[in-house]
Amino acid sequence: MCPDAIGPSPVILWFVRVTVSVPPKCMMKPWKIDSPTPLLYMDFVSTHTLLPKIKIEIRKRKEMHLPLLITISVIAIALAYKLYQRLRFKLPPGPRAWPVVGNLYDIKPVRFRCYAEWAQAYGPIISVWFGSTLNVIVSNSELAREVLKENDQQLADRHRSRSAAKFSRDGQDLIWADYGPHYVKVRKVCTLELFSPKRLEALRPIREDEVTAMVESILNDCTNPGADSKGKSLLVKKYVGPVAFNNITRLAFGKRFVNSEGIMDEQGQEFRAIVANGLKLGASLAMAEHIPWLRWMFPLEEEAFAKHGARRDRLTRAIMEEHTLARHKGGGAKQHFVDALLTLQDKYDLSEDTIIGLLWDMITAGMDTTVISVEWAMAELIRNPRVQQKAQEELDRVIGLERVMSETDISSLPYLQSVAKEALRLHPPTPLMLPHRANANVKIGGYDIPKGSNVHVNVWAVARDPAVWKDPNEFRPERFLEEDVDMKGHDFRLLPFGAGRRICPGAQLGINLVTSMLGHLLHHFCWTPAEGVKPEEIDMLENPGLVAFMRTPLQARATPRLPSHLYKRVAVDI
Numbered sequence: 001m002c003p004d005a006i007g008p009s010p011v012i013l014w015f016v017r018v019t020v021s022v023p024p025k026c027m028m029k030p031w032k033i034d035s036p037t038p039l040l041y042m043d044f045v046s047t048h049t050l051l052p053k054i055k056i057e058i059r060k061r062k063e064m065h066l067p068l069l070i071t072i073s074v075i076a077i078a079l080a081y082k083l084y085q086r087l088r089f090k091l092p093p094g095p096r097a098w099p100v101v102g103n104l105y106d107i108k109p110v111r112f113r114c115y116a117e118w119a120q121a122y123g124p125i126i127s128v129w130f131g132s133t134l135n136v137i138v139s140n141s142e143l144a145r146e147v148l149k150e151n152d153q154q155l156a157d158r159h160r161s162r163s164a165a166k167f168s169r170d171g172q173d174l175i176w177a178d179y180g181p182h183y184v185k186v187r188k189v190c191t192l193e194l195f196s197p198k199r200l201e202a203l204r205p206i207r208e209d210e211v212t213a214m215v216e217s218i219l220n221d222c223t224n225p226g227a228d229s230k231g232k233s234l235l236v237k238k239y240v241g242p243v244a245f246n247n248i249t250r251l252a253f254g255k256r257f258v259n260s261e262g263i264m265d266e267q268g269q270e271f272r273a274i275v276a277n278g279l280k281l282g283a284s285l286a287m288a289e290h291i292p293w294l295r296w297m298f299p300l301e302e303e304a305f306a307k308h309g310a311r312r313d314r315l316t317r318a319i320m321e322e323h324t325l326a327r328h329k330g331g332g333a334k335q336h337f338v339d340a341l342l343t344l345q346d347k348y349d350l351s352e353d354t355i356i357g358l359l360w361d362m363i364t365a366g367m368d369t370t371v372i373s374v375e376w377a378m379a380e381l382i383r384n385p386r387v388q389q390k391a392q393e394e395l396d397r398v399i400g401l402e403r404v405m406s407e408t409d410i411s412s413l414p415y416l417q418s419v420a421k422e423a424l425r426l427h428p429p430t431p432l433m434l435p436h437r438a439n440a441n442v443k444i445g446g447y448d449i450p451k452g453s454n455v456h457v458n459v460w461a462v463a464r465d466p467a468v469w470k471d472p473n474e475f476r477p478e479r480f481l482e483e484d485v486d487m488k489g490h491d492f493r494l495l496p497f498g499a500g501r502r503i504c505p506g507a508q509l510g511i512n513l514v515t516s517m518l519g520h521l522l523h524h525f526c527w528t529p530a531e532g533v534k535p536e537e538i539d540m541l542e543n544p545g546l547v548a549f550m551r552t553p554l555q556a557r558a559t560p561r562l563p564s565h566l567y568k569r570v571a572v573d574i
């Protein structure tokens with residue numbers, strides 16, 4: 001816990017004064033002065049010769065004991081501070097925290113699974129210490145409601161690591177902004193302008209172009225005559241990834257950096273390098289982030305961050321200028337986010353940093369999440385051939401075998417929608433959402449959450465809680481036909497997009513894209529495991545990280561099931 005979050009204790013202040021200024025008596029050896037003279041007489045006779053000697057002796061002893069004293073004082077302060085916190089706050093229970101590092105070394109790499117295990121032992125609300133920072137994790141739907149509804153406003157800040165602070169210019173974007181007037185303003189821009197139903201509809205052709213391009217490329221790779229590819233297994237991510245990448249770059253920047261031959265242009269390569277470098281820089285500080293006084297050992301690579309920021313700004317400005325020029329040349333504003341933000345800049349008083357920050361937020365938040373959702377859904381569909389077949393029967397019944405699916409069909413495909421929902425229930429791409437930070441002292445589940453603590457909702461554990469889900473680990477989309485469960489923040493049993501003030505603004509876009517990708521993959525192909533792998537042998541564990549990719553990327557075999565003329569990309573130029 002950072003001290004300013006809770007406020008200095010008078011006990012600690014007293015302790016610091018007493019322990020650091022003079023060594024305690026018990027730690028000093030008795031004075032030994034080489035003179036048999038009684039002290040009184042000594043004062044009288046040779047004050048001017050003995051006094052300096054005594055002073056030197058005192059200084060020497062003080063110096064000798066100083067490191068030891070500092071160590072003891074630090075430990076004592078830490079203990080007193082902990083005790084003070086314990087007495088002042090009733091914190092949630094949790095695993096025993098070690099001095100300095102807290103629970104950092106006990107946390108297993110796949111955090112949400114580790115927290116779920118701890119929740120079994122300590123209860124649905126637990127304290128986990130990252131160094132000196134208190135993290136509270138809640139793992140059931142009632143507590144999720146308390147966090148995301150009843151105390152939503154007090155728990156709507158973000159913890160910005162040093163790298164997040166650098167990337168976001170101290171929260172001038174949306175993702176890393178604390179809750180306040182700036183956040184309210186940019187959130188309004190997102191809700192009313194960027195993710196409005198009208199704009200989502202206007203950008204639909206881009207999504208359909210990319211999804212049909214995926215189908216074409218899968219067909220090429222699984223049937224290409226001559227190549228030894230027939231019946232060969234495909235790496236599913238290789239086909240789903242480009243849909244998400246191209247969709248997001250076109251939506252945000254109006255750019256498809258990759259041509260129809262799959263070659264990426266120079267700007268695209270620069271874009272990719274910036275994304276990769278951002279990930280590298282972001283990860284490099286992780287440990288030191290949680291132990292403030294250790295940070296001097298891990299100085300922020302100021303120069304590397306400055307270079308990264310300048311590179312990102314240069315590319316984004318160049319793209320912004322291209323769009324401004326195109327608008328001035330005529331043809332009016334396009335629908336891409338960059339155009340929307342530039343034309344709304346004055347209306348909403350948006351700084352250039354905010355525009356750049358928002359554009360990159362969409363890239364960061366909107367790319368991996370959709371890929372992860374589709375990859376897990378496909379793994380479940382391959383493990384559950386019954387579900388796959390049922391979804392295909394629905395697609396054949398509603399769409400037939402003579403045309404391809406469109407997003408407008410989704411409303412007539414309830415089983416397909418349930419498949420997407422069930423995949424997001426069992427495999428939320430951000431299993432701990434993004435941490436929220438308390439901007440005031442609050443109470444959750446009867447426990448104190450002091451200002452400055454981070455609060456995580458383990459949406460993965462909530463969605464598998466046997467108290468609210470029947471057969472929670474079973475992939476059974478029918479459950480959503482039997483009971484309509486909202487997944488956009490109204491039902492606290494299912495929260496893949498979060499809920500409340502900070503709910504994902506791209507939720508509808510994400511749902512559309514994921515459902516459309518799944519629909520196309522199932523309508524056009526039958527999917528079976530890679531050769532020699534049984535469905536039940538597919539590795540269903542996750543990679544560590546903020547987002548939960550499959551630990552072993554999914555390999556599968558695709559067999560076409562529609563007439564060959566339906567596998568062509570439907571390219572659009574918007």
Ligand code: HEM
Binds near residue numbers: 428
């Ligand atoms: C299946 C796809 C997606 C899932 C599961 C998902 C999930 C989430 C979650 C759990 C959060 C954190 C909510 C919180 O802090 O309480 C979030 C935030 C966010 N998401 Fe998504 N997301 C998806 C797709 C997208 C897309 C496509 C975009 C944009 C193009 C997007 C943009 C954002 C942004 C900007 C935030 C930050 C909101 C804030 O801090 O106020 N997401 N998302």
